[in-house]
Amino acid sequence: MVQQIFINLPVKDLKKTREFFSKLGFTFNEQFSNDEAASMVMGENIYAMLLVEPFFKSFHNKEIGDATKTAQMINAIAVESRAKVDELVDAALASGGSFVKNPQDHGWMYGRSFADINGHQWEVLYMDETAVPDDVAGNNN
Numbered sequence: 001m002v003q004q005i006f007i008n009l010p011v012k013d014l015k016k017t018r019e020f021f022s023k024l025g026f027t028f029n030e031q032f033s034n035d036e037a038a039s040m041v042m043g044e045n046i047y048a049m050l051l052v053e054p055f056f057k058s059f060h061n062k063e064i065g066d067a068t069k070t071a072q073m074i075n076a077i078a079v080e081s082r083a084k085v086d087e088l089v090d091a092a093l094a095s096g097g098s099f100v101k102n103p104q105d106h107g108w109m110y111g112r113s114f115a116d117i118n119g120h121q122w123e124v125l126y127m128d129e130t131a132v133p134d135d136v137a138g139n140n141n
Contacts, residue, residue, distance in 0.1 A: 004045040010056035011118045023095040067119030076123040082110045
């Protein structure tokens with residue numbers, strides 16, 4: 001099984017990106033951070049490696065997409081409550097992030113979205129797994 005998760009994202013300005021995510025309450029593991037990369041701690045064994053574009057490019061031979069114009073991935077993170085969803089997304093928007101779409105409220109699951117200052121989309125959600133309806137795909141209740 002997987003022991004850790006590292007999301008690797010290209011960023012234009014590492015200092016501004018660190019400031020943005022610090023305002024959302026995230027911390028950084030300085031042991032794995034330098035002028036080219038910042039290791040953002042998202043949870044136990046979950047990290048986002050924020051890599052300046054030239055360093056990010058050193059890991060592959062592809063062009064780096066412009067996340068403000070194209071979608072490559074959506075980073076979804078679950079938090080402990082609906083209030084925490086609102087708190088995190090409101091902080092992102094107040095710190096320079098962008099609105100993506102209206103909140104989604106399914107009763108048992110609530111989520112909101114934002115784009116960070118590099119254009120990467122983040123879905124923040126709270127899910128009450130005890131209240132998942134029987135008609136949701138994969139639910140064997």
